[in-house]
Amino acid sequence: MSEIDINAGESDWTKENLQKLFTALKSAIPKCKTESVYTKGLKRVDWNKVAFPPFSPEACQKKWTEILSKMRKIRTLTEIIDEAEEKLSSTVSVHMMHPEFQKKPAPASAIFYKENWAKFQKRHPELSYGKLLKFVANKYRELPDEEKAQYVEKSKHASKEYTRQKVILKPPKRKRKVSADAPDEDEQRTKDAKSLPPKPPFNGYQLFCKEQLLSMAGVSNSRYVSVWAQRWRDLTESQRNEYSARCIELKRKYANELNEYLMTLDEEEQQRILNDNGIKRPKVQKHPKEVKLLTTLPGEPKMPPRSSNVLFCKNQMEVLKEEFPNANERFIKANQMWRGLSIKEKQFYKQQLVEQFKKYSLELQKWFKMLTAAEQADYLRKNPSKFQFLDAQKTKKNKREESFLSQPSDSEDEVIEISSSEEEEDSLGSSEEEEEEEEEGDIAFDLY
Known part of the structure; x- marks a missing residue:
């Protein structure tokens, strides 16, 4: 937060009041969200818990x-509050780099630039900095693998040395305790996590992944x-259904x-x-119902999405492909656009x-x-x-469709049909924390 005057603003916000705000805000963060992104x-x-006289x-x-x-906000909320407190107490950054600590090692391509930059600059003095940078980048890409190997090896060696120095020079983390007898919150949380059963995947696709x-x-x-x-798309419908059934059993x-x-x-x-x-x-069912998985027969029409939100997002994700190549970013943007629509839209x-x-x-x-007749009955x-869509008389009245649209989806068909076009299986409908999870597009289980 360099070059920032956080005392600017209303005169009532003195240094002491700002410190109170930071302390109250930090204590108001739920423990399960202390390491989450700040948003x-x-x-x-709960701002009612943060407030203190004379501030609402x-x-x-x-x-x-x-x-x-x-x-800058690419950090956890806890880290941002810490930085604000540090700026309030001192104009000098407390995060001083150890004098012996090395810079983060450069990748192989950067090592090539450094060693050959002067040579290319001398050969092509007519090129601007930007054009010369592109020229050198192309030269590196054109190198055969055996010539690139020397730069890759240098980068690996530098990375190993950087990691070793980081371990040696990194100061130990200090933990605050109220007293010697007070329980350590981190230890308590770890103990709780070990006692809890492992959380199951959200749907069959995540189990597969x-x-x-x-x-x-x-x-x-x-x-x-x-x-x-791609592997999920290559499965047969019965194989996908098997994963869905296993996931439901894991949840139970x-x-x-x-x-x-x-x-x-x-x-x-x-x-x-x-x-x-x-x-x-x-909620635990004393007598769990038999799991029924919907199957699609040859030639059967594809059911539309069951909500207008999904319909909008599905359309927008196609439109935004070029602007947002990443499926998760595209999904987040589409949902933001939906929330920005008026009621009329x-x-x-x-x-x-x-x-x-x-x-x-x-x-x-x-x-x-x-x-x-036998196939119809089956x-x-x-x-x-599906019976409500097969009753022609009720279809004309257009009542059953509207009532159906207001019901929540009871299958995973919607997720699969929307997201199987690319790598979007984990984007639409696979979040467990409602809108919050939209801001983190990653799969909802630990990969590493």
Whole structure:
């Protein structure tokens, strides 16, 4: 936060008041969000708890927003508050680099630039800095692998030395304790995490990706998602359904084990563990229903998305492909655009969805008539929810479609059909923390 005057603004915001604000804000962050990106932590802050006389919750939030606008934000909320406190107490940065600490090692291409820059500059004095930079970059890319190897080796050696120095020179982390007898919060949290059952994947696709990790030898980390997406598309429908069924069973088992563990604790301890780990108490079915997975028969029309939000995002992700090549960034942008629409604009997409279901209903009726009596009976037995689209009289009234659109999806078809176009299986509909998870496009289980 260099070159920033955080005391600028209202005269009431003295240095002491700002320190109170930082302290109150830090204590208001839920423990499960202390290491999350700042946007997530900020959403969970209760400003009524942060406020202190003579400042209202709104005034505290406004002041923090002003401070935040002048700071770099690619850090956790806890780190940002720490930096603000440090700036308040001293104009000199406390994060001084150790005098013996080396600079972060350069990649192989940068080593090539450094060693050959003067030579190319002498040969081509007519080129500007930018053009010469591109010229040298192209020269490096054109090098055969055996010539590149020497620069790669130098980069690896520098990285090893950098890592070794980092371990030697890094100061030990200091932890605050109220007293010698006070429990360590980090140790307590680790102990809780070990006692909790492992969280299951969100859907069948994520279970598939998790199991694919062991077979990714030779594939670069940046290509994992696209490779998983292609492998998922190569599966048959019955194989995908098998993963979905296994995922549902894992969720049921997780719910039972979590509740069994919580029942061994008192009510206050249960609530503390749920809050600290950011989890909700799962509902356990005493007699779980048989898992029914929808199957699509040859020639069966494809059902439209079940909500106007999904319809809008699906369309926008196609439009934004060039501007946002990354599927997760594209999904986040599409959702932001949806939230920015007016009620009238959202109503337009709702009407579009109604029209799509009208068309789907007519196509389904036409296809259904081509089946034999036995096939029709079997189809209705396996897909009872489709009956509402096969009743021609009710379709004309356009009532059942609208009521259906208001119901939540009870299958994973929607996620798969929207996201199987590229590496987007983990983008639409696969978040467990509602809108929050949209800001982090990564898969919801630990990859490493």
